[in-house]
Amino acid sequence: MAQALAPVSFNDSSDITDFVLNKGNGVKGLSEMGLESLPKQYIQPLEERMCGTKIMSHESIPIIDMSKWDDPKVAEAICEAAEKWGFFQIINHGVPIEVLENVKEASHQFFRLPAEENRKYLKEFSPSNNVRFGSSFSPKAEKALEWKDYLSLFYVSEDEASALWPAVCKDQVLEYMKRSEIVIRKLLDVLLKNLNVTEIDETKESLLMGSKRTNINYYPICPNPELTVGVGRHSDVSTLTFLLQDDIGGLYVRGNNDSWIHVPPVSGSIVINVGDALQIMSNGRYKSIEHRVIANGSNNRISVPIFINPRPSDKISPFPEVLASGEKAVYKEVLYSDYVKHFFRKAHDGKKTIDLAKIQLMLSLSFFPFFQVCNLF
Numbered sequence: 001m002a003q004a005l006a007p008v009s010f011n012d013s014s015d016i017t018d019f020v021l022n023k024g025n026g027v028k029g030l031s032e033m034g035l036e037s038l039p040k041q042y043i044q045p046l047e048e049r050m051c052g053t054k055i056m057s058h059e060s061i062p063i064i065d066m067s068k069w070d071d072p073k074v075a076e077a078i079c080e081a082a083e084k085w086g087f088f089q090i091i092n093h094g095v096p097i098e099v100l101e102n103v104k105e106a107s108h109q110f111f112r113l114p115a116e117e118n119r120k121y122l123k124e125f126s127p128s129n130n131v132r133f134g135s136s137f138s139p140k141a142e143k144a145l146e147w148k149d150y151l152s153l154f155y156v157s158e159d160e161a162s163a164l165w166p167a168v169c170k171d172q173v174l175e176y177m178k179r180s181e182i183v184i185r186k187l188l189d190v191l192l193k194n195l196n197v198t199e200i201d202e203t204k205e206s207l208l209m210g211s212k213r214t215n216i217n218y219y220p221i222c223p224n225p226e227l228t229v230g231v232g233r234h235s236d237v238s239t240l241t242f243l244l245q246d247d248i249g250g251l252y253v254r255g256n257n258d259s260w261i262h263v264p265p266v267s268g269s270i271v272i273n274v275g276d277a278l279q280i281m282s283n284g285r286y287k288s289i290e291h292r293v294i295a296n297g298s299n300n301r302i303s304v305p306i307f308i309n310p311r312p313s314d315k316i317s318p319f320p321e322v323l324a325s326g327e328k329a330v331y332k333e334v335l336y337s338d339y340v341k342h343f344f345r346k347a348h349d350g351k352k353t354i355d356l357a358k359i360q361l362m363l364s365l366s367f368f369p370f371f372q373v374c375n376l377f
Protein backbone atom coordinates (compact mmCIF):
# COMPACT_ATOMS: atom_id res chain seq x y z
CA MET A 1 0.00 0.00 0.00
CA ALA A 2 1.24 3.48 -0.85
CA GLN A 3 1.84 5.74 2.15
CA ALA A 4 -0.83 8.44 2.53
CA LEU A 5 0.97 11.76 2.38
CA ALA A 6 0.13 14.64 4.67
CA PRO A 7 -1.53 17.40 2.62
CA VAL A 8 1.09 19.68 1.06
CA SER A 9 0.42 22.88 -0.79
CA PHE A 10 2.88 24.64 -3.04
CA ASN A 11 3.15 28.41 -3.19
CA ASP A 12 5.62 28.60 -6.02
CA SER A 13 7.66 26.40 -8.27
CA SER A 14 10.71 26.37 -5.99
CA ASP A 15 8.49 24.63 -3.40
CA ILE A 16 7.87 21.80 -5.86
CA THR A 17 11.56 21.43 -6.64
CA ASP A 18 12.34 21.37 -2.94
CA PHE A 19 9.62 18.78 -2.25
CA VAL A 20 10.71 16.48 -5.10
CA LEU A 21 14.48 16.85 -5.20
CA ASN A 22 15.65 18.05 -1.78
CA LYS A 23 13.11 16.44 0.53
CA GLY A 24 13.36 13.13 -1.31
CA ASN A 25 9.65 12.76 -2.14
CA GLY A 26 10.49 12.27 -5.80
CA VAL A 27 7.88 12.55 -8.53
CA LYS A 28 6.32 9.60 -6.72
CA GLY A 29 5.39 12.09 -3.96
CA LEU A 30 3.78 14.42 -6.49
CA SER A 31 1.97 11.57 -8.19
CA GLU A 32 0.53 10.26 -4.93
CA MET A 33 -0.82 13.69 -4.03
CA GLY A 34 -3.24 13.24 -6.92
CA LEU A 35 -2.26 16.47 -8.72
CA GLU A 36 -4.79 17.41 -11.36
CA SER A 37 -2.28 18.93 -13.71
CA LEU A 38 1.41 18.68 -14.43
CA PRO A 39 3.62 21.25 -12.64
CA LYS A 40 5.20 23.60 -15.16
CA GLN A 41 8.77 22.40 -14.46
CA TYR A 42 7.86 19.11 -16.12
CA ILE A 43 6.39 20.54 -19.32
CA GLN A 44 8.72 19.58 -22.15
CA PRO A 45 9.13 21.73 -25.27
CA LEU A 46 6.92 20.50 -28.12
CA GLU A 47 9.83 18.96 -30.03
CA GLU A 48 10.64 16.64 -27.09
CA ARG A 49 7.08 15.33 -26.69
CA MET A 50 5.97 12.10 -28.28
CA CYS A 51 2.82 13.55 -29.86
CA GLY A 52 3.35 14.47 -33.45
CA THR A 53 6.24 12.04 -33.92
CA LYS A 54 6.16 9.23 -36.43
CA ILE A 55 5.61 5.88 -34.69
CA MET A 56 6.27 2.79 -36.78
CA SER A 57 3.73 0.45 -35.22
CA HIS A 58 4.39 -2.36 -37.72
CA GLU A 59 8.16 -2.41 -37.04
CA SER A 60 9.93 -4.05 -34.12
CA ILE A 61 13.43 -4.70 -32.87
CA PRO A 62 14.58 -8.34 -33.22
CA ILE A 63 13.64 -10.94 -30.60
CA ILE A 64 16.40 -13.54 -30.36
CA ASP A 65 15.87 -16.97 -28.79
CA MET A 66 19.07 -17.89 -26.95
CA SER A 67 18.09 -21.48 -26.09
CA LYS A 68 20.14 -22.86 -29.03
CA TRP A 69 23.15 -20.84 -28.03
CA ASP A 70 25.68 -22.85 -30.08
CA ASP A 71 23.75 -22.42 -33.31
CA PRO A 72 25.80 -20.02 -35.51
CA LYS A 73 22.50 -18.44 -36.61
CA VAL A 74 22.05 -17.10 -33.06
CA ALA A 75 25.48 -15.42 -33.13
CA GLU A 76 24.71 -14.03 -36.58
CA ALA A 77 21.37 -12.63 -35.39
CA ILE A 78 23.02 -10.95 -32.38
CA CYS A 79 25.74 -9.28 -34.46
CA GLU A 80 23.29 -8.20 -37.14
CA ALA A 81 20.95 -6.71 -34.51
CA ALA A 82 23.82 -4.84 -32.82
CA GLU A 83 24.96 -3.41 -36.16
CA LYS A 84 21.59 -2.54 -37.61
CA TRP A 85 19.37 -1.77 -34.64
CA GLY A 86 21.66 -1.37 -31.61
CA PHE A 87 18.74 -2.90 -29.69
CA PHE A 88 17.27 -6.40 -29.42
CA GLN A 89 15.34 -8.55 -26.96
CA ILE A 90 16.52 -11.96 -25.78
CA ILE A 91 14.32 -14.82 -24.60
CA ASN A 92 15.30 -18.19 -23.08
CA HIS A 93 18.50 -16.50 -21.90
CA GLY A 94 18.99 -18.61 -18.79
CA VAL A 95 18.28 -16.03 -16.08
CA PRO A 96 15.49 -17.70 -14.05
CA ILE A 97 12.11 -15.94 -14.29
CA GLU A 98 11.92 -16.03 -10.49
CA VAL A 99 15.08 -13.88 -10.25
CA LEU A 100 13.49 -11.34 -12.60
CA GLU A 101 10.19 -11.33 -10.72
CA ASN A 102 12.00 -10.95 -7.38
CA VAL A 103 13.97 -7.92 -8.56
CA LYS A 104 10.82 -6.24 -9.89
CA GLU A 105 9.01 -6.85 -6.60
CA ALA A 106 12.01 -5.60 -4.57
CA SER A 107 12.10 -2.47 -6.74
CA HIS A 108 8.47 -1.75 -5.88
CA GLN A 109 9.31 -2.36 -2.21
CA PHE A 110 12.04 0.30 -2.37
CA PHE A 111 9.69 2.84 -3.93
CA ARG A 112 6.99 2.00 -1.36
CA LEU A 113 9.28 3.14 1.46
CA PRO A 114 8.41 6.48 3.05
CA ALA A 115 10.29 9.54 1.72
CA GLU A 116 12.39 9.71 4.93
CA GLU A 117 13.91 6.34 4.02
CA ASN A 118 14.57 7.09 0.34
CA ARG A 119 15.94 10.50 1.25
CA LYS A 120 18.85 8.81 3.06
CA TYR A 121 20.25 7.94 -0.37
CA LEU A 122 20.11 11.45 -1.87
CA LYS A 123 23.57 12.61 -2.99
CA GLU A 124 23.93 14.86 0.10
CA PHE A 125 23.13 12.14 2.64
CA SER A 126 24.07 8.83 1.03
CA PRO A 127 26.64 6.79 2.98
CA SER A 128 28.49 6.27 -0.30
CA ASN A 129 28.86 7.86 -3.73
CA ASN A 130 28.01 4.39 -5.07
CA VAL A 131 24.41 4.48 -3.87
CA ARG A 132 22.24 7.28 -5.09
CA PHE A 133 18.53 8.04 -5.06
CA GLY A 134 17.38 10.82 -7.34
CA SER A 135 14.73 12.23 -9.58
CA SER A 136 14.82 13.27 -13.24
CA PHE A 137 18.27 12.93 -14.90
CA SER A 138 20.44 15.97 -14.35
CA PRO A 139 18.08 18.45 -12.62
CA LYS A 140 20.62 21.28 -12.38
CA ALA A 141 21.20 21.20 -16.15
CA GLU A 142 17.67 20.49 -17.36
CA LYS A 143 15.31 23.16 -18.70
CA ALA A 144 12.40 20.75 -18.16
CA LEU A 145 12.49 17.94 -15.62
CA GLU A 146 11.72 14.30 -16.41
CA TRP A 147 8.93 12.35 -14.73
CA LYS A 148 11.12 9.64 -13.18
CA ASP A 149 12.72 8.66 -9.87
CA TYR A 150 15.65 6.29 -9.63
CA LEU A 151 17.97 4.40 -7.35
CA SER A 152 21.47 3.95 -8.80
CA LEU A 153 23.77 1.23 -7.43
CA PHE A 154 27.40 1.10 -8.54
CA TYR A 155 28.81 -2.37 -7.84
CA VAL A 156 32.17 -2.54 -6.07
CA SER A 157 31.95 -5.82 -4.13
CA GLU A 158 29.39 -8.07 -2.43
CA ASP A 159 30.59 -6.88 0.95
CA GLU A 160 30.19 -3.23 0.07
CA ALA A 161 26.76 -3.85 -1.44
CA SER A 162 25.65 -5.84 1.62
CA ALA A 163 26.75 -3.04 3.90
CA LEU A 164 25.47 -0.04 1.93
CA TRP A 165 22.69 -0.90 -0.51
CA PRO A 166 19.08 -0.55 0.76
CA ALA A 167 18.07 -3.68 2.68
CA VAL A 168 14.73 -4.10 0.84
CA CYS A 169 16.36 -4.73 -2.52
CA LYS A 170 20.08 -5.51 -2.15
CA ASP A 171 19.83 -9.34 -2.22
CA GLN A 172 17.49 -9.37 -5.18
CA VAL A 173 19.60 -6.90 -7.19
CA LEU A 174 22.80 -8.80 -6.38
CA GLU A 175 21.24 -12.09 -7.52
CA TYR A 176 19.95 -10.46 -10.71
CA MET A 177 23.44 -9.08 -11.44
CA LYS A 178 25.13 -12.40 -10.68
CA ARG A 179 22.75 -14.38 -12.93
CA SER A 180 23.04 -11.89 -15.77
CA GLU A 181 26.84 -12.10 -15.87
CA ILE A 182 27.02 -15.33 -17.86
CA VAL A 183 24.60 -14.03 -20.49
CA ILE A 184 26.56 -10.77 -20.82
CA ARG A 185 29.83 -12.69 -21.28
CA LYS A 186 28.26 -14.82 -24.01
CA LEU A 187 26.92 -11.76 -25.81
CA LEU A 188 30.25 -9.92 -25.62
CA ASP A 189 32.13 -13.02 -26.78
CA VAL A 190 30.00 -13.26 -29.91
CA LEU A 191 30.08 -9.51 -30.62
CA LEU A 192 33.87 -9.36 -30.20
CA LYS A 193 34.57 -12.43 -32.38
CA ASN A 194 32.70 -10.65 -35.12
CA LEU A 195 35.22 -7.79 -34.75
CA ASN A 196 38.15 -10.24 -35.10
CA VAL A 197 38.84 -10.07 -31.37
CA THR A 198 39.27 -13.74 -30.62
CA GLU A 199 40.58 -13.51 -27.08
CA ILE A 200 39.20 -11.37 -24.28
CA ASP A 201 42.32 -10.89 -22.13
CA GLU A 202 42.43 -9.03 -18.81
CA THR A 203 42.76 -5.58 -20.42
CA LYS A 204 39.86 -6.17 -22.79
CA GLU A 205 37.76 -7.67 -20.00
CA SER A 206 38.21 -4.45 -18.03
CA LEU A 207 37.39 -2.29 -21.07
CA LEU A 208 34.27 -4.29 -21.85
CA MET A 209 32.88 -5.14 -18.45
CA GLY A 210 35.16 -3.70 -15.78
CA SER A 211 32.37 -1.92 -13.91
CA LYS A 212 28.65 -2.40 -13.43
CA ARG A 213 25.88 -0.11 -12.35
CA THR A 214 22.27 -1.15 -11.76
CA ASN A 215 19.58 1.51 -11.83
CA ILE A 216 16.03 1.01 -10.64
CA ASN A 217 13.81 3.39 -12.58
CA TYR A 218 10.37 4.25 -11.26
CA TYR A 219 7.91 6.12 -13.47
CA PRO A 220 4.87 7.08 -11.36
CA ILE A 221 1.42 7.75 -12.81
CA CYS A 222 1.48 11.18 -14.43
CA PRO A 223 -1.47 13.64 -14.63
CA ASN A 224 -0.58 14.90 -18.16
CA PRO A 225 1.66 12.25 -19.72
CA GLU A 226 1.41 13.84 -23.16
CA LEU A 227 3.17 17.01 -21.94
CA THR A 228 6.27 15.40 -20.45
CA VAL A 229 8.68 12.45 -20.75
CA GLY A 230 9.76 9.63 -18.43
CA VAL A 231 13.28 9.72 -19.88
CA GLY A 232 14.33 12.08 -22.65
CA ARG A 233 16.18 11.11 -25.85
CA HIS A 234 19.59 9.66 -25.04
CA SER A 235 21.99 6.87 -25.78
CA ASP A 236 23.55 4.93 -22.91
CA VAL A 237 27.22 5.46 -22.13
CA SER A 238 27.72 1.78 -21.30
CA THR A 239 29.32 -1.04 -23.30
CA LEU A 240 26.05 -2.97 -23.20
CA THR A 241 22.85 -2.41 -21.24
CA PHE A 242 20.88 -5.38 -19.91
CA LEU A 243 17.36 -4.07 -19.26
CA LEU A 244 14.45 -5.68 -17.47
CA GLN A 245 11.13 -3.92 -17.97
CA ASP A 246 7.74 -4.73 -16.46
CA ASP A 247 4.57 -5.29 -18.50
CA ILE A 248 3.50 -1.63 -18.84
CA GLY A 249 5.51 -0.57 -21.91
CA GLY A 250 6.60 2.90 -22.99
CA LEU A 251 10.21 2.49 -24.18
CA TYR A 252 10.79 3.79 -27.73
CA VAL A 253 13.85 3.39 -29.93
CA ARG A 254 14.78 5.69 -32.81
CA GLY A 255 14.19 4.15 -36.23
CA ASN A 256 14.87 5.50 -39.71
CA ASN A 257 13.73 8.90 -40.95
CA ASP A 258 12.83 10.43 -37.60
CA SER A 259 10.55 7.58 -36.64
CA TRP A 260 10.21 5.81 -33.28
CA ILE A 261 9.64 2.12 -32.60
CA HIS A 262 8.05 0.75 -29.45
CA VAL A 263 9.84 -2.00 -27.49
CA PRO A 264 6.88 -4.11 -26.38
CA PRO A 265 7.12 -5.96 -23.06
CA VAL A 266 7.64 -9.67 -23.76
CA SER A 267 7.21 -11.93 -20.75
CA GLY A 268 10.56 -13.24 -19.47
CA SER A 269 12.59 -11.23 -21.97
CA ILE A 270 15.53 -8.91 -21.46
CA VAL A 271 16.21 -5.90 -23.68
CA ILE A 272 19.84 -5.55 -24.75
CA ASN A 273 21.25 -2.36 -26.17
CA VAL A 274 24.65 -1.22 -27.37
CA GLY A 275 26.08 1.76 -25.47
CA ASP A 276 28.46 4.53 -26.56
CA ALA A 277 31.53 2.74 -25.16
CA LEU A 278 30.98 -0.22 -27.50
CA GLN A 279 30.21 2.10 -30.41
CA ILE A 280 33.61 3.74 -29.79
CA MET A 281 35.53 0.46 -29.27
CA SER A 282 33.98 -1.05 -32.41
CA ASN A 283 34.81 2.16 -34.36
CA GLY A 284 31.11 2.64 -35.11
CA ARG A 285 30.36 -0.91 -36.28
CA TYR A 286 27.93 -1.45 -33.39
CA LYS A 287 25.52 1.43 -32.82
CA SER A 288 24.28 2.96 -29.59
CA ILE A 289 20.81 4.04 -30.60
CA GLU A 290 18.80 6.91 -29.15
CA HIS A 291 15.86 5.89 -27.00
CA ARG A 292 13.33 7.47 -24.66
CA VAL A 293 10.51 6.58 -22.32
CA ILE A 294 7.06 8.15 -22.29
CA ALA A 295 5.15 8.96 -19.12
CA ASN A 296 2.01 7.00 -18.33
CA GLY A 297 -1.37 8.34 -17.18
CA SER A 298 -2.75 5.15 -15.64
CA ASN A 299 0.07 2.89 -14.41
CA ASN A 300 3.29 3.11 -12.44
CA ARG A 301 6.16 1.57 -14.39
CA ILE A 302 9.44 -0.05 -13.28
CA SER A 303 12.57 -0.84 -15.30
CA VAL A 304 15.89 -2.24 -14.06
CA PRO A 305 18.86 -1.66 -16.38
CA ILE A 306 22.28 -3.12 -15.61
CA PHE A 307 24.86 -0.91 -17.30
CA ILE A 308 27.96 -2.93 -18.20
CA ASN A 309 30.83 -0.47 -18.51
CA PRO A 310 34.57 -0.01 -18.76
CA ARG A 311 36.25 0.91 -15.46
CA PRO A 312 36.22 4.66 -14.74
CA SER A 313 40.06 4.68 -15.02
CA ASP A 314 40.09 2.95 -18.45
CA LYS A 315 40.98 4.80 -21.61
CA ILE A 316 38.67 3.74 -24.41
CA SER A 317 39.32 3.95 -28.17
CA PRO A 318 38.71 1.73 -31.23
CA PHE A 319 40.21 -1.77 -30.78
CA PRO A 320 43.43 -2.33 -32.82
CA GLU A 321 41.85 -5.48 -34.34
CA VAL A 322 39.09 -3.34 -35.87
CA LEU A 323 41.61 -0.97 -37.43
CA ALA A 324 44.02 -3.73 -38.53
CA SER A 325 42.72 -3.77 -42.10
CA GLY A 326 43.52 -0.08 -42.54
CA GLU A 327 40.13 1.28 -41.43
CA LYS A 328 40.52 4.88 -40.19
CA ALA A 329 39.70 5.57 -36.53
CA VAL A 330 36.54 7.63 -36.16
CA TYR A 331 37.01 8.07 -32.40
CA LYS A 332 39.97 9.22 -30.32
CA GLU A 333 41.03 7.93 -26.92
CA VAL A 334 38.99 9.21 -23.96
CA LEU A 335 39.19 8.54 -20.24
CA TYR A 336 35.96 6.74 -19.44
CA SER A 337 35.23 8.68 -16.22
CA ASP A 338 35.58 11.97 -18.17
CA TYR A 339 33.12 10.60 -20.72
CA VAL A 340 30.56 9.63 -18.05
CA LYS A 341 30.91 12.94 -16.20
CA HIS A 342 30.29 14.77 -19.47
CA PHE A 343 27.10 12.68 -19.92
CA PHE A 344 25.81 13.29 -16.39
CA ARG A 345 26.51 17.03 -16.34
CA LYS A 346 24.20 17.94 -19.21
CA ALA A 347 20.54 17.31 -19.91
CA HIS A 348 19.60 14.40 -22.15
CA ASP A 349 20.43 15.51 -25.67
CA GLY A 350 20.14 12.52 -27.96
CA LYS A 351 23.46 11.28 -29.31
CA LYS A 352 25.52 14.36 -28.52
CA THR A 353 27.68 12.79 -25.78
CA ILE A 354 29.68 10.82 -28.33
CA ASP A 355 30.83 14.03 -30.03
CA LEU A 356 33.34 14.24 -27.17
CA ALA A 357 35.17 11.24 -28.64
CA LYS A 358 34.74 12.00 -32.36
CA ILE A 359 37.83 12.80 -34.36
CA GLN A 360 37.04 16.12 -35.97
CA LEU A 361 38.01 16.56 -39.57
CA MET A 362 40.36 19.56 -39.46
CA LEU A 363 40.08 21.38 -42.77
CA SER A 364 42.96 23.79 -42.77
CA LEU A 365 41.67 26.88 -44.57
CA SER A 366 45.10 27.75 -45.88
CA PHE A 367 45.08 24.38 -47.66
CA PHE A 368 42.65 25.68 -50.26
CA PRO A 369 43.97 28.12 -52.88
CA PHE A 370 40.63 30.03 -52.83
CA PHE A 371 41.00 30.92 -49.14
CA GLN A 372 44.66 31.75 -49.65
CA VAL A 373 43.61 34.35 -52.21
CA CYS A 374 40.92 35.73 -49.86
CA ASN A 375 43.49 36.01 -47.10
CA LEU A 376 45.44 38.49 -49.18
CA PHE A 377 42.67 41.07 -48.78
Ligand SMILES: COc1cc(/C=C/C(=O)SCCNC(=O)CCNC(=O)[C@H](O)C(C)(C)COP(=O)(O)OP(=O)(O)OC[C@H]2O[C@@H](n3cnc4c(N)ncnc43)[C@H](O)[C@@H]2OP(=O)(O)O)ccc1O
Pocket residue numbers: 123129132134136137140150152154211212213215231232234236237238275307309310311312336337338340341344345
Ligand atom coordinates in the same frame (compact mmCIF):
# COMPACT_ATOMS: atom_id res chain seq x y z
C1 LIG B 1 19.87 8.69 -13.94
O1 LIG B 1 19.20 8.61 -15.13
C2 LIG B 1 19.81 7.97 -16.18
C3 LIG B 1 20.98 7.29 -16.15
C4 LIG B 1 21.50 6.69 -17.30
C5 LIG B 1 22.71 6.01 -17.24
C6 LIG B 1 23.20 5.40 -18.31
C7 LIG B 1 24.46 4.71 -18.23
O2 LIG B 1 24.93 4.24 -19.24
S1 LIG B 1 25.15 4.58 -16.68
C8 LIG B 1 26.72 3.89 -16.84
C9 LIG B 1 27.64 4.89 -16.37
N1 LIG B 1 28.93 4.32 -16.13
C10 LIG B 1 29.38 4.21 -14.86
O3 LIG B 1 28.76 4.57 -13.89
C11 LIG B 1 30.71 3.58 -14.69
C12 LIG B 1 31.79 4.56 -14.59
N2 LIG B 1 31.62 5.44 -13.43
C13 LIG B 1 32.29 6.58 -13.34
O4 LIG B 1 33.05 6.95 -14.22
C14 LIG B 1 32.09 7.41 -12.08
O5 LIG B 1 31.61 6.60 -11.07
C15 LIG B 1 31.12 8.60 -12.28
C16 LIG B 1 29.72 8.11 -12.64
C17 LIG B 1 31.65 9.54 -13.36
C18 LIG B 1 31.03 9.37 -10.98
O6 LIG B 1 32.31 9.81 -10.70
P1 LIG B 1 32.59 10.78 -9.47
O7 LIG B 1 34.00 11.15 -9.45
O8 LIG B 1 32.03 10.12 -8.27
O9 LIG B 1 31.85 12.08 -9.95
P2 LIG B 1 30.69 12.93 -9.34
O10 LIG B 1 31.27 14.31 -9.24
O11 LIG B 1 30.07 12.33 -8.14
O12 LIG B 1 29.63 12.88 -10.50
C19 LIG B 1 29.80 13.62 -11.65
C20 LIG B 1 28.43 14.17 -12.03
O13 LIG B 1 27.59 13.09 -12.42
C21 LIG B 1 26.44 13.00 -11.58
N3 LIG B 1 26.22 11.59 -11.26
C22 LIG B 1 27.12 10.77 -10.73
N4 LIG B 1 26.58 9.55 -10.61
C23 LIG B 1 25.31 9.62 -11.04
C24 LIG B 1 24.23 8.70 -11.16
N5 LIG B 1 24.36 7.45 -10.80
N6 LIG B 1 23.06 9.12 -11.68
C25 LIG B 1 22.89 10.40 -12.06
N7 LIG B 1 23.88 11.34 -11.99
C26 LIG B 1 25.06 10.96 -11.47
C27 LIG B 1 26.75 13.79 -10.35
O14 LIG B 1 25.58 14.33 -9.81
C28 LIG B 1 27.75 14.83 -10.83
O15 LIG B 1 27.09 15.98 -11.28
P3 LIG B 1 27.06 17.29 -10.34
O16 LIG B 1 26.26 18.26 -11.14
O17 LIG B 1 26.40 16.87 -9.07
O18 LIG B 1 28.49 17.69 -10.15
C29 LIG B 1 20.65 6.82 -18.55
C30 LIG B 1 19.48 7.51 -18.58
C31 LIG B 1 19.00 8.11 -17.44
O19 LIG B 1 17.86 8.85 -17.45
Ligand SMILES: O=C(O)CCC(=O)C(=O)O
Pocket residue numbers: 215217231236243245251291292293302303305
Ligand atom coordinates in the same frame (compact mmCIF):
# COMPACT_ATOMS: atom_id res chain seq x y z
O1 LIG C 1 12.91 2.50 -18.64
C1 LIG C 1 13.33 2.06 -19.69
O2 LIG C 1 12.74 1.20 -20.35
C2 LIG C 1 14.66 2.56 -20.25
C3 LIG C 1 15.42 3.43 -19.31
C4 LIG C 1 16.71 3.92 -19.89
O3 LIG C 1 16.81 4.14 -21.07
C5 LIG C 1 17.88 4.11 -19.01
O4 LIG C 1 17.76 4.01 -17.78
O5 LIG C 1 18.98 4.36 -19.56
Ligand SMILES: [Fe+2]
Pocket residue numbers: 234235236291
Ligand atom coordinates in the same frame (compact mmCIF):
# COMPACT_ATOMS: atom_id res chain seq x y z
FE1 LIG D 1 18.92 4.32 -21.61
